[in-house]
Amino acid sequence: MIPLSRALESSIGRKFVMSISGIALVLFVIVHLLGNLTLLVPDGGVAFNKYAAAFEDLGPFLYVIEMGLLAVILIHIFWGVTVTLKNRAARKKAYKEGIKTKGGPSNMTLLSANMIFSGIFLGIFIVVHLWHFRVRKVTEAGKIYVEGQEMTNLYGLVVEAFQHPGWVAFYMAAGLVLGFHLRHGFWSAFQSVGAMKPEWSGAINAIGMFIAVLLAIGFLGIPLYLFLM
Secondary structure, eight states: OOOHHHHHHSHHHHHHHHHHHHHHHHHHHHHHHHHHGGGGSTTTTHHHHHHHHHHHTTTHHHHHHHHHHHHHHHHHHHHHHHHHHHHHHHOSSOOOTTOEETTEEOOOOTTGGGHHHHHHHHHHHHHHHIIIIIIHHHHTOOEEEETTEEEEOHHHHHHHHTTSHHHHHHHHHHHHHHHHHHHHHHHHHHHHTTOOOGGGHHHHHHHHHHHHHHHHHHHHHHHHHHHHO
């Protein structure tokens, strides 16, 4: 058995770790969006506040989940930057559309060829997002009673934030960049873990596009809806 440290020194090992962490983050983003869709329920924020309160009820276990998620994000960012820099150092030219790989034809676009930049933007977004709604939830959000139960009015904090065009534009841009990042990342992840056969390339690329478009629309639409309502 190859030692873990030695495996991570190889290009395949680094890409494998980045791909597995990326797939895990895609699953999290899907679940996160499904929860955030409760913001669209016309009930004055009851559904969304109950959704947020369910996480608070997890107690200390919530911090375990958050630390685990943070670890996955940092691993993905670290290995994403590492793989990109090593690839650029080893090659004089970037991938071009149509170049053949062992997993099928390349699906490179301008943005997918510069995944490091979209990744950096999303990393900055995560920090801002955590401050905006995780930190401020503790320091600024008020309390309300829903069905006789006291809970944090996170809905009010979100609605207040999305009355400002600047925040709406920032979150919509993040949704758009996320969609482009996932569009190539989903396909690339399957290729890197060895689950890509040439005949599957088109189908997996289409699935990746479908997921990316749905997530982008979801994350674009929520702040715009709250701004316009």
